[in-house]
Every structure is written in C-alpha cells, then in structure tokens.
Amino acid sequence: MKPPFPSSSSSYVLRKARLSPYLFTLLVFIVFVTILYGEDIGCIFGQIDAIPPRPIRTTRKLPFAIGRTPEGCDVFSGRWVRDEANRPLYEESECPYIQPQLTCQEHGRPEKDYQYWRWQPHGCDLPSFNATLMLETLRGKRIMFVGDSLNRGQYVSMVCLLHRLIPENAKSMETFDSLTVFTAKDYNATIEFYWAPFLLESNSDNAVVHRISDRIVRKGSINKHGRNWKGVDILVFNTYLWWMTGLKMKILKGSFDDEEKEIVEIPTEDAYRMAMKSMLRWVKLNMDRKKTRVFFTSMSPSHGKSIDWGGEPGKNCYNETTLIEDPNYWGSDCRKGVMRVIGEVFSRSKFPITFLNITQLSNYRKDAHTSIYKKQWNPLTPEQLANPSSYADCVHWCLPGLQDTWNELLFAKLFYP
DSSP, X not given: OOOSSOHHHHHHHHHHHHHOHHHHHHHHHHHHHHHHTHHHHHHHTTOTTOOSSOOOOOSSOOTTOOSOOOTTOOTTSEEEEEOTTTOOSSOGGGOTTSOTTTOTTTTTOOOOGGGSEEEEXXXXXXXXXXXXXXXXXXXXXXXXEEESHHHHHHHHHHHHHHGGGSOGGGEEEEXXXXXXXXXXXXXXXXXEEEEOTTSSOBTTXXXXXXXXXXXXXXXXXHHHHHTTTTTOSEEEEOOOGGGOSSSEEEEEESOTTOSSOEEEEEEHHHHHHHHHHHHHHHHHHHOOTTTOEEEEEOOOOOOOOGXXXXXXXXXXXXXXXXXXXXXXXXXTTSOHHXXXXXXXXXXXXXXXXXXXXXXXXXXXXXXXXXXXXXOOSSOOOHHHHHOGGGGOEEEEEOSSSHHHHHHHHHHHHHHOO
16 A cells, blocks of 8 residues: 655655644644544545444443443444354244335245345354343333334334244234334333434325425424434434435425425535434433433445446346445445534434444345335336336345344344443
8 A cells, every 4th residue: 555645745744844833733633633533534435334423432331231342343344144043033924014015035035045144243243132131121111213114124123023022912013103113011112113214304204105206304393203202212213215315405494384485405415414413402302311222223225236236237136146245345325425424413412322333234235125026016017027127126125134133233232332
C-alpha cells in the first residue's frame, strides 16, 4: 500500500508544521478525528465493515444483561458456515405465523440450502439462542418491533423461535390496524409489531394499503405513532427501504388534514436525519434507561442487480442458491450516506441505543430472498411467467432463514452487550 504522501511531500509538510503551529494543530486534530471516527470514515470510503454508532461500552449494567461480549469480539464481523446439524432453528411447516409472502418451501422453492447457514464471528462465537431464557426474561413484559415489512419479518422470526415452548391454548396472535400482538398468556408477555415504515407519520401508514409511489412524510410527527410504543420494555426499530425513492424526499409541514398543504422537497439524507433525531428525542423522553432497552437494525440489503456481484447483466436474485464469497462485497443499493447519518446522530445520543449492524452479513446472502417463491397477490402475466426475474422479490427473506440470525444477534446484544 502506498503511503498517503510521497516522502518528499511528507518532509515538506513537517517543515511547514515546524514553522506553523496552526498547521501542526490541524494535523493533530485530523489524526485524532481519524482515530475516533475511523469506522465512520471507513464507511464513507467504502469500508463495509464500519459500524457507524459507537459501540456501547459502559460501566453501568444495561437492563436484561447477564454477561458481556468478550473485549475485541465484533459479532457482526465474520463468515457464513454451513451447519446442517444445527440449522434450521425451526421448520417452516412448524410455524403457522409466517406470512405467505415468506413461506418459500410452501410456494415451490425446490431446495433448502439457504436454511443451513450459521453466522460465525471472527475469533469468537455467538451465544446459542435460548428460547427459555428469552421467554422468562419477557415474563410480564413487552417487546415491540417498529418499522416496515423487513422488521415484520424479524418479528415473525422471533415468534417462530419462541412459540414451540408455549402450549397451543396459551398463545394467540391478533392484529389491530397497525399493531400485531402475539401473546404468551402463561408468561403475561407480548411480542408485538407496529407498522411505521418511516417512524414518522406518512401517507404510507395504512398497514394493508400502502403501495404509494409519491411518498410524503410529515415533519415533527413522531408522537402520531409513538403513543402506541409507550410502556414497551424492549424496542427494536428499523427504517430504510421506504426512504429510497430517489435523491429527494417530500416533507409535509403542517397536517395531512390541512386543506392547503405545504410540502417541500429536501435531500433524502436530510429527511432521514430528521427522522433519526425525532426517534432519539422520543426515546429520551419516553424510555427508562434503567429498565428498558432500545435497538436499531441497520439497512437490509436487496440483491436486484446481479452485476453487483459479477453476474449476468439484467438479472437479480432469481435462481441464486450460493453465497457471495467476496468479504468486501457491498451492494449498490446500500447507501453509505444513510450510514453516515446514523453515525452522526447516534453518536450524540445520551440514551444507549444498541445498533444491530446486519447489513454486511446480509449482503453476502443473495441466496436467501423469497424471489418468486411466495404468494403472488396479482395474477402473473404471460410476459412475467416467461421472465421470472421480472417479478422476483429480492428484498424480503425466506423463513426460516437469514432473519433468524438477526434475532440471534439481538439475543446476543440483549443479554451480552
């Protein structure tokens, strides 16, 4: 690797530094910032193992913690290992709560290879998911996943990981508009999902009918949804995919009920920053750091362009059954500007937010999407049937599968932060 400057340039800079205390101070500051925010700077320049928010290292014991991740162990950095002896963690047919959009075997996927992969961090191990411990911890409590359909997939995965320990007559799942609640009656515990794809109020808030191309988000509206999150003990947020409609986002000033609406367009990163700040303000005002935990799940990658991994142009995740082996792979759909925003905003948070950096490990999994093996809500045209790539879903993930690993990471960070 070449040094950042040629030797002659280096000596020149040093000579100038001796002459100018201001230049010397500037160089010291740059070195300090590089060390302090190296992960964020790496993200900016494409180092895909960056974790924008600073890792939580505090002498104060976090709620629900029973141990600590070993020093130097980054559970989000590792590799996928085939493990047919211990995967999958449950069978698709054993979990009646999986939506038909995610039941790939039921909808004709001819192989199960995507189910047999286990995430192995470098130099350490993930603690095994302990369903008994999780349920006992949730006794008398609420855990809620808040966000879009990808967070709903993680929610359903959590239900599938736990429900087998609960007698049939002691569990239920009900939906109330934007809120879905799985109840473990003997534990007086609920596992919940709340539909809020932007976290803020938007014109896409209907949990069923939300396919709107002209998306509008209302500024300063976190309480519209936030009032439904109060009293929750463990919150798991996500928001990303719905912001990715272009370089700009429409923001409503005022109310959706106003006869004349004031709508402005701002850069997507600025709009996303607005949402992150609103979320953190809400958390600070409504969550008790001594009793509750808050998690934020990073962007879930899609695999809509096979040229990203050296595949045939015009193709996508359809018919992909192998993993991406390049450890530095980063898909074109994962916008680093958003990662920077998360880093900037979270680094200023006084409430400890646990960041679940699932982006890199999920980037390798072009094999794990639902593709064409899901319920199709509209009849397929002859043109679509002739070209399956045209209707393959390269956003969502089969269950059981990748999102079970997300919950293993959630489990690890909940009990061993």
